[in-house]
Amino acid sequence: MSTTNYIGKAPSRVDGPAKVTGAATYAAEYNVPGLTYGWVVSSPIAKGKITKIHADEVLVLPGVLQVFSHENVPSLAWFDRSYKDQVAPGGSPFRPLHDNEIKFSQQPVALIVAENFELARYAASVLRIEYEAAPHETNLETKRQEGFEPGRGKTGYMPPPPPRGNPDKAWEEAAHRMEAEYVHGTQHHNPMELFATTVEYHANGKITAYDKTQGVYNVQAYLTKIFGLSKDNCRVVNEYMGGGFGSGLRPQYQVFLAVLAALELKRSVRVTLTRQQMFSFGHRPHTLQYLKLATNPDGTLAAVQHHALHETSQFEDYTENVVNWSGMLYQCDNVKLGYQLAKLDVYTPLDMRAPGAATGSIGLEVAMDEMAYAAGLDPLEFRLRNYAEKDQNMNKPFSSKKLRDCYHQGAAKFGWDKRTQEPRSMRDADGKLVGWGIGGGAWDASQMKSAAKATITADGKLLVLSASGENGTGTYTIMTQIAAETLGLPLEAVTFRLGDTDQPEAPLQGGSWTAASVGTAVKNTCEALGEKLLKLAQKMEGSPLKNANFEDVEFVNGQIRLRTDANQAVVLRDVLQASGEAKIEVDGSAMPNMVKQMPYSMHSHNMVFAEVKVDEDLGTVHVTRVLNAVAAGRILNQKTARSQVLGSVVWGISMALMEETVMDHKFGRYMNHNYAEYHVPVNADIHDIDVIFVEEEDDIVNPLGVKGIGEVGMLGVAAAIANAVFHATGKRVRDLPIMIDKLL
Structure with a gap:
């Protein structure tokens, strides 16, 4: 509708000046x-x-x-x-x-x-x-035999699909097999x-x-x-x-x-x-995962079995989709997935960036690395041989899937072909052990019901409202871009406001659905405002748009003009002044098109390539290079999207090497509930991070073609680092975080 193109570009955050000057007001500052x-x-x-x-x-x-x-x-x-x-x-x-x-x-x-x-x-x-x-009891290890399956109907929880094929028999008869347990402890959002x-x-x-x-x-x-x-x-x-x-x-x-x-x-x-009290209301749960994989002689997966047990409180049954991914990320006809909870005397766990998937990808992607070695295959080649062309859990095709392009583009830029397969076979000029590992994942591409309001005033300024959130993801900026492009206005003529129940209702900001949900509502609302403006323009004396349909016009550079003749145009400011209206406003909304979406499985995908260097004498691990190749539909803002992936990678490094909330079970209390002892990366821990966005078009997920980026960028990072540590040292660490004592 507009040739004023902002979507897909990289304008800076419109809320940036408010944040860096202190004008942005937070909850405790009013x-x-x-x-x-x-x-x-x-x-x-x-x-x-x-x-x-x-x-x-x-x-x-x-x-x-x-x-x-x-x-x-x-x-x-x-x-x-x-x-x-x-x-x-x-x-x-x-x-x-x-x-x-x-x-x-x-x-x-x-x-x-x-x-x-x-x-x-x-x-x-x-x-x-x-x-x-x-x-009291706060130790998950004591509850291994007391796990129970959660009931259906839990918020956001999809029970694992029933077993398919004969996974037990296939595992027993397979050419190559592996089985192992993977553990990561409690983590807090901080x-x-x-x-x-x-x-x-x-x-x-x-x-x-x-x-x-x-x-x-x-x-x-x-x-x-x-x-x-x-x-x-x-x-x-x-x-x-x-x-x-x-x-x-x-x-x-x-x-x-x-x-x-x-x-x-x-x-x-x-x-x-x-800060200490913020450790008392939710966390990523301590989780135990058990995996059994097997391959045929040609390296194709013969069986996948994945079981997870994690903690919940005594008063709520918190559930995550930990194991489901193992039934859809790779092609396999013999799959069995299991998921259980165990009640402890702790507060209820809480969704934490990429809940379930971040946990499950650690178990699956490290197990895939182990299976590749057992089958004598390069880990990337092993994944290519087991590439899933459809979602076998749901027996549906993907709305789009460019994961194979993530593999190839990421490998080419990272230089994966220079990797030698044997552990401990690569060193740098200083004699440090060098390891390269990979890991990846998928995240749901979701859209929720959302509403917005758009108001344009006689001076050509546009105000758009929707009660979404902004926790650093770039919501202010991408919504401004969408509104500006839809009505052909400069970015500086558009103001987007959010976060107030006096505004139209928007969903929670989570699940990587904000761009798809609120963005589509903003687009629909601005288009409805455009239709109203066109009708007013047609009432103007001598209007060149008198007989035009909405599809015949475009909004560009503050004008409404015919697509076939740019000289036949009306200035937006003139439309309002001629109408005598001080402002024109429209309420709009958006809902997912279930009829269009139901036949498909809709996901973002990624593949992470990581390099670590390990001091053989000290056991110290440095993540020197990470490349994250992401296929997430249309990228609305290259800068804010890249920042989301950078943050995801940093958190993945933290998850792999540092982050752990330590419980003193004698007192049932987290001991390191502060920034001094709850370790997260600092600048000195972070080196080269590269991001590739693979081009992906998808008109099924939503009218904007966006899939969301906030969660998928974290998937596979911790696993890629764990796999790189094995490649460097020959030591397989299955209990995260990987600390010095686990390597010495």
Whole structure:
């Protein structure tokens, strides 16, 4: 419709200046009048009961307004246990301050609200609470024989397909076989911005909650149900988010506590969690994976068996799609997949970037490397021999799949043909062992229902609204690009706003579906606005567009003009001025075309090539080079998309070599719950990262042809590094992260 081409280019972030100058306001930064401060008190035990809270000892401190606990919040509507947030797993969601029962270490047991932050923190430090501890269990290893299969209907969970073929017999009779267990421990999201909520209490009893969240409508629905508020009286705002990675998909307990205090005290309240407390509300679960692969004499897969067991809480059945990928990533007619949960005395795990797939790709892609060696094949050649032309899990063709191009383009640029197969056969000039490994994956290409609103004013400025989120992915920028291109306006004439329940509803920002969902809604809405503008243009005296249909015109350089004759045009500003309207606005929406999509399996794909250098004497591992080749449909912004993949690779390096939350099972508490001891990469750990976007057209996934990039870029990175470490050292490490003691 427009020849003003912004989509696919690489304009800089439109929100960049606000972020680097400090103009962007985050949840804990809103300066509201009469603000009070809340400090959360956390349980020191993992299981048991509260027997006494000595609140009177801190209530006498001048400036302490209230100590909220299970003892004084009995009248709230939140005792209705029927409500769940949009991404709640099966079970009964955790209710803060519900009763005296302790379900996990660091559970919030009280909120102290005071006139200033320092006083609230001090009062929390001297508040005496007596507990009766009970035996707890936080070690997944003790639950190996107690796993259970989750029920169907869990949010976002697809049960593994039933077995196909005869995997047991095929494995026994195969020419080459392997079996192994793969383990990775608990990981926490650790975004830089702390979780916080600032609640502004208005004189008419309304509230505005500035909350750190990946879904303002999800938080609004949660608060209105729990506190019996109307939507008109409960506005939720999040315009900027300092990282989320999935930790903001569910309403976290600070928003409940802040709103509780604001409504009870009729005051504005801010509650900010500490870094330590952010380890108390969700994590990537500790997971054990067992795989058995077998090949025929020609190197084709004869059997695939993949079973996973991971932790959940005692009160919810958190589920991930860990094993399903093993039935569709490679061609195999004999497949058996199994998935189980085990209940521990921890908080419910939570979606964390590429949930399930990031975990499952470690097991499968390392097992594929082991199988390639057992069959005497180069790991890339082995994957090519087992390339899946259709999704055997669903017995459907792929809407598009350029993974083979990822293999070939990635290998050519990385120089894979120079790799020698034998472990310990490559060294650099300094004598360090050099290893090259690969790994890859697939992620669902999804679209959700979404809405938007577009308004153009007489000065030619366009405002587009949709209550999506921006946690660093580039949402502001790509939506501005889509709107500008659709109506032929310069980027600087377009403003896109998000993150406010006063705006049209958008889905949670997660699952790599935001570009497809909100982007399509923005495109549809701007097209509807364009149709309205054309009708007004046709009413102008002497209009050259009088008899044109919408398909006959294009929007470019601030004009509506005939496609067949660019000289027959009307300036947009003139259209509005001639109409006498100060502004024209349109509401629009988008939904997935299920009729078009149902016959297909829709995914993004990638292949990662990694180089490591290992000091033979010290056991230190350096990831010196990573190339990530990605096929993810149409790339809307080359710069922000590349940044997403760069971040994914950095996290994959972290997952492979550093990242692990360590539990002291004696106390049932995470020990390294801080940035000093929870290790993540720093600049010195990161070297050359290259990104290839393989061209891929797909008009089935959505009208924009986008598949999403946020998750797929992380898949296979940790596995590629683990495989490279084996190639360098000859040591196969199946328990991540790979630390020095596992190589010496």
